[in-house]
Amino acid sequence: MGSFHDAASGEEHAFVTGPNGVGMRDIGIGLPFGVNDIGQVVGYFYDAVAGEYHAFVTGPDGTGMTDLNMLARPPDGTILANAYDINNSGQIAVTGTIPEPATYAMMLAGLGIVSFMGRRTRLNRFRAVSRSGC
Template sequence: MKTTPSSKIHSLILGAALSIAPGFVSPVSAQERSYILNFYDNSLTDLGTLDLGGGSSYARGINDTGQVMGESLLLGDPNNAHAFITGPNGVGMTDLGTLGGMWSTANDINNAGQVVGSAGTAAGERHAFITGPNGEGMTDLGTLGGNYSTANDINNAGQVVGWSTTASGSEHAFITGPDGVGMTDLGTLGGNYSTANDINNAGQVVGNSATAAGEGHAFITGPNGMGMTDLNSLVEWPAGIALANAVDINNVGQVLVNAAIPEPQSYALMLAGLMLVGFMVRRKSLPA
């Protein structure tokens, strides 16, 4: 579940436009930084970087105590970045390290300060990771039998979701138990891939999966990742429109989705349909 500042924090992350991909960072013409905008006094808090000599930083998320996570690019290593976490209200940046490789990237943080993402291993693979509270200790979450995995999101119980390659080389969505313990394959909608994008505090997971026909469809699961359901089966759409990807879910079950539209349609109809998605998902029967 993506976290946002609470009303007590009154802060907003301003992320620099730094493009960071696992193991590669696009060159930038100037050093770039991230800040917290504090609405209560209209001040900016510079998060700094991991390199005292300069470098760049890119913030990706904030929890309800104002702990920020993201990546920082070191001046001496222009092709790699390290994940970081700050203390409350963005004070103090700590390097989260790697899994033995050269780089790491952070994707989400929960209210305990547990950070998830992916990092390079000593063998040159990409593995999903979780940290302990306040970013303490990076733990390799492993894979579903393949060489690569990425953690995309974490809820306040420490359940982690993302994707991993299987022993056959397919990419499948996964969920873990609390505190990242145990990786479970969520399966697919009948096709050869799936990826989990987000999880709420009930453990409902949303993402994208291939169907048996090879189409990319949005999915939702029941609590704790039980049972993958095609969101297109829960709503009625005009012919030719499909819910292609579910990117976020909140704690009341509202789902943010992207729809594939083959040709111009009524925008009013689309907006009305999207507003109904969360309502329909809650009203329809989902796997228990």
């Protein structure tokens, strides 16, 4: 298991080798970090569309790279960013990004202000209609 830099594309690629290091097979874009006895490889790759790092796992012998975010379905806003190791039972050690509590506080504060402004606007319209006698 290792990685190489593709000079033409500028991308890092993970690879696995055969028994005794013979042969090399490209398993896709990304950096590998761990491998178990059946050859499942874990690591991360950069998703250029989303602008984020995503954790990946392969099948046995490094076949079929899969984004762990598609397998695990983390809660909204959480991204499994890196897989560091995998044991022989298939359990994976990962890290991820979780939105800061301050992000939620800012969102709630913004919703509160919008709600307050909407209520104040309705009250002002009601007062204007009441004064005009309509």
